[in-house]
Amino acid sequence: xxxxxxxxxxxxxxxxxxxxxxxxxxxxxxxxxxxxxxxxxxxxxxxxxxxxxxxxxxxxxxxxxxxxxxxxxxxxxxxxxxxxxxxxxxxxxxxxxxxxxxxxxxxxxxxxxxxxxxxxxxxxxxxxxxxxxxxxxxxxxxxxxxxxxxxxxxxxxxxxxxxxxxxxxxxxxxxxxxxxxxxxxxxxxxxxxxxxxxxxxxxxxxxxxxxxxxxxxxxxxxxxxxxxxxxxxxxxxxxxxxxxxxxxxxxxxxxxxxxxxxxxxxxxxxxxxxxxxxxxxxxxxxxxxxxxxxxxxxxxxxxxxxxxxxxxxxxxxxxxxxxxxxxxxxxxxxxxxxxxxxxxxxxxxxxxxxxxxxxxxxxxxxxxxxxxxxxxxxxxxxxxxxxxxxxxxxxxxxxxxxxxxxxxxxxxxxxxxxxxxxxxxxxxxxxxxxxxxxxxxxxxxxxxxxxxxxxxxxxxxxxxxxxxxxxxxxxxxxxxxxxxxxxxxxxxxxxxxxxxxxxxxxxxxxxxxxxxxxxxxxxxxxxxxxxxxxxxxxxxxxxxxxxxxxxxxxxxxxxxxxxxxxxxxxxxxxxxxxxxxxxxxxxxxxxxxxxxxxxxxxxxxxxxxxxxxxxxxxxxxxxxxxxxxxxxxxxxxxxxxxxxxxxxxxxxxxxxxxxxxxxxxxxxxxxxxxxxxxxxxxxxxxxxxxxxxxxxxxxxxxxxxxxxxxxxxxxxxxxxx
Ligand code: DGJ
Numbered sequence: 001x002x003x004x005x006x007x008x009x010x011x012x013x014x015x016x017x018x019x020x021x022x023x024x025x026x027x028x029x030x031x032x033x034x035x036x037x038x039x040x041x042x043x044x045x046x047x048x049x050x051x052x053x054x055x056x057x058x059x060x061x062x063x064x065x066x067x068x069x070x071x072x073x074x075x076x077x078x079x080x081x082x083x084x085x086x087x088x089x090x091x092x093x094x095x096x097x098x099x100x101x102x103x104x105x106x107x108x109x110x111x112x113x114x115x116x117x118x119x120x121x122x123x124x125x126x127x128x129x130x131x132x133x134x135x136x137x138x139x140x141x142x143x144x145x146x147x148x149x150x151x152x153x154x155x156x157x158x159x160x161x162x163x164x165x166x167x168x169x170x171x172x173x174x175x176x177x178x179x180x181x182x183x184x185x186x187x188x189x190x191x192x193x194x195x196x197x198x199x200x201x202x203x204x205x206x207x208x209x210x211x212x213x214x215x216x217x218x219x220x221x222x223x224x225x226x227x228x229x230x231x232x233x234x235x236x237x238x239x240x241x242x243x244x245x246x247x248x249x250x251x252x253x254x255x256x257x258x259x260x261x262x263x264x265x266x267x268x269x270x271x272x273x274x275x276x277x278x279x280x281x282x283x284x285x286x287x288x289x290x291x292x293x294x295x296x297x298x299x300x301x302x303x304x305x306x307x308x309x310x311x312x313x314x315x316x317x318x319x320x321x322x323x324x325x326x327x328x329x330x331x332x333x334x335x336x337x338x339x340x341x342x343x344x345x346x347x348x349x350x351x352x353x354x355x356x357x358x359x360x361x362x363x364x365x366x367x368x369x370x371x372x373x374x375x376x377x378x379x380x381x382x383x384x385x386x387x388x389x390x391x392x393x394x395x396x397x398x399x400x401x402x403x404x405x406x407x408x409x410x411x412x413x414x415x416x417x418x419x420x421x422x423x424x425x426x427x428x429x430x431x432x433x434x435x436x437x438x439x440x441x442x443x444x445x446x447x448x449x450x451x452x453x454x455x456x457x458x459x460x461x462x463x464x465x466x467x468x469x470x471x472x473x474x475x476x477x478x479x480x481x482x483x484x485x486x487x488x489x490x491x492x493x494x495x496x497x498x499x500x501x502x503x504x505x506x507x508x509x510x511x512x513x514x515x516x517x518x519x520x521x522x523x524x525x526x527x528x529x530x531x532x533x534x535x536x537x538x539x540x541x542x543x544x545x546x547x548x549x550x551x552x553x554x555x556x557x558x559x560x561x562x563x564x565x566x567x568x569x570x571x572x573x574x575x576x577x578x579x580x581x582x583x584x585x586x587x588x589x590x591x592x593x594x595x596x597x598x599x600x601x602x603x604x605x606x607x608x609x610x611x612x613x614x615x616x617x618x619x620x621x622x623x624x625x626x627x628x629x630x631x632x633x634x635x636x637x638x639x640x641x642x643x644x645x646x647x648x649x650x651x652x653x654x655x656x657x658x659x660x661x662x663x664x665x666x667x668x669x670x671x672x673x674x675x676x677x678x679x680x681x682x683x684x685x686x687x688x689x690x691x692x693x694x695x696x697x698x699x700x701x702x703x704x705x706x707x708x709x710x711x712x713x714x715x716x717x718x719x720x721x
Contacts, residue, residue, distance in 0.1 A: 002145045003102050003124045011045045012100070012126065014143055019150040019292045021143070023068050023128075024049070027056070029096040031130060031141075033066040033177050037238070038294055051179065064259055066177035069130065069141055069156065071095050072170075078257050079207065081175040081265055082156070085274075086135050087164040095130035095139055102126045106144040106153065111498050113245050113532030114287040115144075115153050115311045122147055122311075136162035149307045150299075151291045157284050160277040167487075168275040172251070172267030173244060174288035181262040184230055185254055186239075186297075188222035188554050193542035193575050195219050195523035196554035198637050202230070203262055209253030211269050215425075215440070215476030215493050216520055217247050217527040224558050225252040226300060227264060234632055235296045235675065242266045243304065243558055245312070246286035247529035248497040249273070272479065274490040289528070297557065298631055298675070305560035305630060312528055313535040313563070315508065317515050321622050322536060322562065322593045324615055325355040325402060325467065330543065330569050331599040334361035334368055337382050338390055342397070347600040349397050351608060352615035355467050356394045357402035362387070364414060369473075370437040373409040374416030376455050387463040395464060402467030402515075405459070407452050408500065409438045409473065423448050425492065427480035435474035444495030445483045449503050456507050465514060470504075470534060472520040497529075504533040517565055526555065536563050536593055543569035543597060544576045545588040546711060549636040549659055552591060553644070561646070562626040564592035568611070570599070582607050584659065584713040586614040590625065591644065591657055594618050621717060624648050624655060631676045636661070643672060651678040651694075656702070656716040663709045673701040683718040691721065 004013045010025035011034070022034040024045050034048045055064035062076035072080035073092025085091045105120035117123045125144045131137070138161050144153040154174040160166045181203045187210050188196040201208065210225060212218040223244040231237050242264060244250050249269035254262050266288050275283050289307065293299030310318070326348040328341060345356040363379055364372025378386050385393075391401040410417045410424055412434070417424070424439040426432045432439055442448050460468070481492045508516055516534035518525060522541030530537060537559075540551045548566065555564055566589040571579045582603075589595065594615070603611070618625070628646040636642035640661045647654040654677055658670070677683070679695040692702065704714055 002147060003126050005100060005102065009045050010097075012128070013043070014126065014145045014152060015039060016145040016147060016152070017150050021145070021152060022048075025097040026065070028060070030065070031068040031095070031097050031128060033068050036176065036240070036292060063257060066179060066261065067175070069095060069139065069175055070177070070263070071132075078255050078263050079253065079265070080170065081172045082139070082158075082168070083170040083270075084135070084137060084158075085167040085169055087166070091169065093132040093135050093137060095132055098129040098131040098138070100126055100128045109155060109287055110284055111501060112284060112286050113312075113501060113529045114155070115245070115289060115307060116314075117146075117311065135166065136160070137166055146307065146311075149291075150293060150303050151289055151307050153287050153289050155285050155287045157282055158277065159282045160279055163279050165279075166277045168277060168283055170270035170273075171275070171283060171285050172265045173285040174242065174267065174290055175263065175265040176240070176290070178227070178262040178264060181256040181260045182230065183227040183254075183262055184232070186226040186228060186557070187252075188224055188557060190219060192219045192521055192524065193540055194547070195526065195540050195551055196222050196557075197550055198554045198557065198635075203227075203254055203256050205256045207253055207255045209251060211251040211271070212249050213269060213271055215248060215479065215496065216472065216525045217250060217529070218475070219521065219524040222558070223250045223252065223266070223527050225254070225264075225266070226297075226557075227254065227262065228297070233296050234298045237294070237296050239293050239297055239300045240264075241291035241293070241300045241304065241558070243289045243291075243528060244286060245289060245528040245532065246497070247500070247525050247527050249493050268494060272490055273494060275494070276488055276491070286529070301557055301632070302629060304558045308528055308531060308558070309560045309562060309627070312532055314532065315535060316512055317535050319627075322515065322626055323354040323400070323467070324352065324618065325357050325595040326353045326600065327357040327359050327469070327567065327595060327597045329359035330574055330597040334366060336361065338384065338393075341390065342393055343601050344599060345394055345397050345399055348596065349399050351600065351612045352619065353399070353596060355400045355402050357404065357467060357469060358390070359404040359469065360406070360471070362404075371411045371413040373406055373411040373438050374414040374441070376405065376459050391463040391465065400466035401464055402469065403463075403465050404469045404471060405456065406471040406473060407456055407503070408441055408443060410441050411438050422482045425476050425479055425481065425496070427478045428482070430478055433477045435477070438474055440474065440476050442481050442483065442496070443499035443503065444481045444492050445499070449499045452503055453506050457510055460507075460511055460514065467515045467517070469517050469519055469538065472525060474521075501529070501533070508533050523551070523555070526559065531559070531563055536565055538565045539592070542575045543567050544573040544578050545580045545585045546578060546661060547576060548588045549642040549661070552588070553632060553636055553642060556630055556632060556644070561592040561630050565595060566592040567595040567597040569597045580711040582610050584711050586611065587657060587659070587713040587715050590614065590618050590715065593626065594622075621655060624653055628654070629676065633672065633675065634658075640664070641670075645674060645676060647676045651676070651681065652720045654683075654718050656714075656718070658704045658714045660707065660712045661710070663712070667706050669706050670704040671701040672704050674698055678720070681720040684721045686717040686719060692718070
């Protein structure tokens with residue numbers, strides 16, 4: 001069994017695969033953190049408790065103690081994991097151990113996305129009950145340990161057991177007090193079109209944190225951090241991952257205290273957040289998935305990839321190969337008509353593309369980004385036979401039809417806004433700042449959510465839609481809701497997320513055969529929360545192959561390749577102006593969910609021949625690409641190259657990708673040592689007669705021939721013989 005409680009020593013041991021997480025209740029009834037790392041045969045809790053004896057001198061110093069869910073107001077001056085305000089105005093509280101419950105399986109989180117199990121024996125859950133007796137506040141810490149993953153899913157539930165209101169001011173999902181601070185903190189940061197670049201820094205005294213205050217997990221910071229030992233690399237060394245299954249404002253922080261401990265926590269951003277709990281009401285935090293690897297960053301990524309790919313993503317497409325799509329956005333922007341779309345679709349079909357996706361500009365009177373969001377009826381000027389007419393013609397060509405929508409937004413120049421100006425996020429009497437000429441609909445309101453469910457459902461029923469791209473193109477400003485009383489205004493951003501999750505849940509479950517891809521101006525909401533409802537995300541609005549090396553490499557720290565949309569686009573590239581070959585553009589796209597986003601009628605005959613053959617190669621290998629194990633070999637953040645591999649579960653087949661960014665004078669061939677394959681098997685390089693030993697490829701390596709020029713790539717396909 002993965003979870004044990006030792007009554008005599010009041011110790012909880014959580015085990016999974018080769019990981020152990022230990023907590024105990026001290027002499028004062030506090031739940032303390034003891035250990036997190038590799039399995040230990042018989043961990044003696046007294047040995048650990050010895051470390052902290054000094055804390056219990058004449059004056060108890062909580063600052064010396066590693067606490068599981070620290071409170072505010074006592075002798076610990078570090079950041080608390082939670083804070084509440086009682087009706088007398090006081091904000092001090094203290095939690096003492098009050099019992100536990102262990103059971104098989106994993107419960108659903110009410111209204112929130114979370115990892116799940118399909119059978120009770122895949123995981124065990126423990127609820128540890130803590131209580132502030134004076135304030136009559138009960139706090140339950142939930143931990144689910146997965147048998148097969150080095151991961152724990154954590155969340156917290158607050159319950160007001162008093163007869164008065166309690167206001168929650170801070171409610172993080174997980175806290176780990178590491179005993180020492182000898183770590184490097186890793187985060188995935190960036191900006192629009194530059195998402196999830198890997199940033200590393202050594203921990204230093206004080207707080208180091210990342211956060212979002214934008215009403216979305218954001219382009220700027222992903223809801224993830226990791227702490228790695230300084231000797232950790234892609235293959236060796238310890239790393240602890242913290243990933244939040246949430247798409248809104250979050251905080252991930254590490255506080256190095258005066259005794260060199262590293263308090264690490266993640267959850268809803270307490271900034272501009274509060275939540276009023278009426279008597280007997282509960283508040284459930286989002287889930288944090290924490291992972292442990294002693295096999296470096298690749299080890300951590302393997303855990304997240306498998307867990308998120310198989311026990312976070314849901315629905316028919318979780319295990320179904322994803323189609324090759326063509327999207328008309330960079331081909332036409334807003335300027336298209338039915339005839340133009342059909343010519344692109346016909347060309348796409350001839351090249352082997354399977355889905356045609358109609359992007360922005362098909363509704364209201366949307367000839368630019370300054371109108372019509374909210375008016376989800378077809379623009380007959382562009383599509384005289386409606387969506388249905390277009391979908392039928394696309395189907396007749398032999399392709400499936402996909403549609404772009406942006407349901408969370410409204411343009412001031414729209415019928416919807418003219419009818420319901422109160423339906424957007426705003427603060428009465430204050431300016432409503434526009435971004436991309438639009439406002440955010442207030443999904444914290446039930447009436448708005450109901451309206452959108454009805455509108456989207458009717459829309460998707462009005463034509464044969466097989467794919468939906470769900471976009472979201474601005475962050476929130478002036479956060480407030482007309483529908484909430486003054487004392488609940490700071491609930492708006494979180495209520496928005498709950499409303500959005502509810503809408504997405506209803507819509508995606510009403511259309512189980514539709515493939516949903518989420519998008520937020522590219523990768524502004526590439527997070528596990530969205531991936532629970534929609535199994536893939538448009539990785540970035542940057543479609544340049546070279547920029548994508550970094551974006552996809554960084555994204556792969558947490559998210560598997562099957563969750564990333566990756567398109568071949570035109571040159572010069574629309575975001576950076578770079579000219580790259582169709583080969584490298586295809587190889588980058590062939591690393592994930594391949595798609596196209598250019599006017600295929602305009603490319604040369606020679607390029608068409610190449611594209612056709614890449615698509616046909618991709619289709620043959622896509623099960624391996626989308627569902628194989630992904631390993632990073634060379635980081636584009638470290639130099640002029642990038643390389644990665646995808647290997648099938650049985651290690652019978654694998655792909656090796658190598659990318660060289662800039663050409664070099666007087667260069668030599670490159671030897672690259674492979675990882676993750678079987679050293680006992682022999683592998684044949686497809687398309688040649690060459691045979692290599694797995695041991696040879698692993699220990700000696702393979703030669704990557706030097707290719708002249710900038711932006712060169714190689715894709716090799718091996719099968720065991
Ligand atoms: C942002 C998306 O990321 C793009 O792919 C495109 O759909 C535009 N929005 C359309 O407005």
